[in-house]
Amino acid sequence: MSQNRDAERPGRVLLLHGPNLNLLGRREPGVYGTTTLADVNARCRDLGAELGLEVDARQSNHEGVLIDAVQEAMADFDAVVINPGGYTHTSVALRDALAALPVPVVEVHISNVHAREPFRHHSYVSPIATAVIAGAGVLGYELALRYCAARM
Incomplete structure (x- = not known):
């Protein structure tokens, strides 16, 4: 369980989507599928509620x-699930912010x-x-939430 988590409240997970993920469902459906970002978020919120998150x-x-948002997670969240999109391969700054977190970080890629x-x-991010x-x-994303729930 995270040092930030009070046993009386649900675990809080910050779900972060990086660049171009707002185009899910329209951008390269052969690679990323036809599910929209709104659908992903709704499914994650529903599953989170089932898991107590x-x-x-x-x-x-x-x-x-x-x-x-990552820096905000230091005080307000028990885990971070992130699809950094293209920043996966380019952003040392995002990596450094994630490395400072005292909570689990799950990196997700659709493809x-x-x-x-x-x-x-x-x-x-992976290291x-x-x-x-x-x-x-x-x-x-759902697998990541299940992982987070098991860790809390």
Whole structure:
């Protein structure tokens, strides 16, 4: 259980979506599927409620906004589930913010990034993540929440 968590309240999970994930359902459906981000968030909130978790879902195309949300998680959340999108492969700043968290961090990728273009094979986030889920489609988010619930 997180040092931030009071046993009397539900576990709080920050669900962060990085750049271009607002286009889910429209962007490269052969790679990312047809489920929208709104659908993903609704499913995660519903599953979270079943698991005793409060899920706060956010998306930004801006690195600094994601970093601010991660820093907020230091005091207000018991776990972070993040799909960093393209920042997976480029953002040392986002990695450093996530590394400072005293709570579990689960990195999620809808596609199997290791079976795609070579530049997608490297993640700045994976080495500091508690768990990594890739290639399970949008089901990966649900798996991440189940993992978080088991850790709390």
